[in-house]
Amino acid sequence: xxxxxxxxxLAAALLPWSCQARALGNxxxxxxxxxxxxxxxxxxxxxxxxxxxIKKMVEEKIPGIYVLSLEIGKNIKxxxxxxxxxxxxxxxxxxxxxxxxxxxxxxxxxxxxxSQGGQFLRAVVQRCPSPPMISLITFGAQHQGIFGFPRCxxxxxxxxxxxxxxxxxxxxxxxxxEGLVQAEYWHDPINEDVYxxxxxxxxDINQERSVNESYKKNLMALKKFVMVKFLNDSIVDxxxxxxxxxxxxxxxxxxxxxxxxxxxxxxxxxLKEMDKAGKLVFLATEGDHLQLSNKWFYAHIIPFxx
Numbered sequence: 001x002x003x004x005x006x007x008x009x010l011a012a013a014l015l016p017w018s019c020q021a022r023a024l025g026n027x028x029x030x031x032x033x034x035x036x037x038x039x040x041x042x043x044x045x046x047x048x049x050x051x052x053x054i055k056k057m058v059e060e061k062i063p064g065i066y067v068l069s070l071e072i073g074k075n076i077k078x079x080x081x082x083x084x085x086x087x088x089x090x091x092x093x094x095x096x097x098x099x100x101x102x103x104x105x106x107x108x109x110x111x112x113x114x115s116q117g118g119q120f121l122r123a124v125v126q127r128c129p130s131p132p133m134i135s136l137i138t139f140g141a142q143h144q145g146i147f148g149f150p151r152c153x154x155x156x157x158x159x160x161x162x163x164x165x166x167x168x169x170x171x172x173x174x175x176x177x178e179g180l181v182q183a184e185y186w187h188d189p190i191n192e193d194v195y196x197x198x199x200x201x202x203x204d205i206n207q208e209r210s211v212n213e214s215y216k217k218n219l220m221a222l223k224k225f226v227m228v229k230f231l232n233d234s235i236v237d238x239x240x241x242x243x244x245x246x247x248x249x250x251x252x253x254x255x256x257x258x259x260x261x262x263x264x265x266x267x268x269x270x271l272k273e274m275d276k277a278g279k280l281v282f283l284a285t286e287g288d289h290l291q292l293s294n295k296w297f298y299a300h301i302i303p304f305x306x
Contacts, residue, residue, distance in 0.1 A: 033110050033134060034066040035305060036099065040115025040140075040290065041182065044079040045071035050290075051114070057294060061302050066104050070095055070117075083116070088184045088201045092120060096128035108132045110305055114139045114290060115235075118227075119185060123205045125222065126215040135224040135304055140236060140289050143227070144246035144261075145187025145202045148237025172198035189247040207268040220270040226281040226304055235289035243282050244271065 035058060039051045046052050046069060055067045072091050073079045082091065099105055111133050113121035118141020125133040149167070170176050171186040177200045184201035188194060196208045203209060207216070219225070229242040236242060244258035258264050264272050274280050281304075285296055 032062050032065040032306065033108060034068065034105050036105070036109050036111045036121070036133075037067065037069040038095070038111070038113045038117030038121050039069070039079075039083070040117050041083050042080060043083065043114070044076045045069040046076060054112070054114075054297075057297060058302070058305065061298060062305060065305070068098075068102065068105070068109075070098065082181075084181055085179060086181065087178050088120060088123070088181055092123045092127060095120070095124055099124070099128065099131055102131075105131045108134045110135045110137070112137045112139070112301075113141055115141060116181065116185065117141070119143055119202070119205070122219070123201070126205055126212075126218050129214075129218045129221065133222065135226065136222055137224075137226040137228070137301060137304060138242075139228045139292070140230050140233060140242050141227065142185055142236055142241045143244045144206070144241040144263075145185045146182070146237055146241065147187055147189060147247060147252055174198075187246065189249055189252055192249055206263060211268050216268070216270040220274055220279075222274070222279060224281055224304060225274060225279055226283060226301075228301075229282070229284045230289055230291065231284055231286050233289045 037045075037051055037054065039045060039047075043050050051069045055069050058067055059065060071079045072082045072086065072094060099109075108131060111121045111124070113119070113136070118138030121133075121136060121138070122141075122143065125136055167183075167186065171180075171183040171188070172194055176183045177198060184199065186195075187199070187202060196203050199208070205215065227243050229239060230236075231239075233239045233242070238245070238247060238255045240246060240255045240257065244261070244263070245255055246261065248254045248256050258271065259275075263269055264275075267273060271280065283300055285292065285300075287293075
């Protein structure tokens with residue numbers, strides 16, 4: 001039988017451990033990572049039928065989460081207008097400043113970009129690593145750009161080809177590049193040299209002219225890069241751009257997947273290494289551009305935010 005003295009020593013030894021265990025048991029669970037949202041063309045931060053609804057869905061499923069839906073401008077009207085007419089590089093700088101000044105984001109955040117907001121948030125992670133973006137989810141983003149007009153019938157229509165050639169003639173002029181958002185991610189596969197030389201946004205973030213090692217390093221720091229493609233998309237041309245695919249260089253009919261692009265084979269942006277590490281996630285859903293069901297969103301997207 002143990003002596004009273006030895007029992008006292010055992011109790012003294014166990015007391016700090018038991019107190020620590022009780023303290024740990026009373027700790028609140030860690031707060032969920034904040035979420036930053038960037039809307040698409042013609043939308044705004046707070047539309048109750050689009051970004052407002054998405055924000056509400058996330059908040060209902062993840063209690064206590066801080067959600068910042070980006071507003072570019074002084075009000076909703078400016079926010080919507082800026083999605084057409086404010087230089088993208090200027091928008092990205094503004095967002096980087098907003099994020100840097102938000103005390104709730106300093107330990108890191110996840111991000112969701114809708115349509116063009118997807119490639120804009122990718123520019124944020126590549127150019128502004130502080131505060132750190134943890135995971136990026138894009139919905140119908142045009143990561144390799146577009147070479148078609150919204151809801152245009154596509155290759156079956158000669159009108160589409162005419163629109164493409166007409167837009168391409170003006171898209172790379174200095175005034176259009178600096179004043180029309182959609183021209184800044186217009187990607188002409190027939191005139192790749194012109195695109196590389198004059199695109200002031202997409203060609204830069206896609207490392208088309210030279211390799212910026214900080215862009216590559218910053219993107220590769222993501223935990224997950226999730227790309228959602230809409231299988232019946234009538235807005236994005238080509239739809240493969242939503243998964244970083246595009247038209248084969250020199251023509252505008254045959255598309256190739258990301259894995260066959262020079263961007264991937266030369267690993268100019270780190271996507272090949274990220275793919276091998278399991279950091280790239282390719283999701284697809286039925287429906288037109290940005291048409292998501294609540295059920296699909298809850299099942300496939302919420303797990304990346306929890």
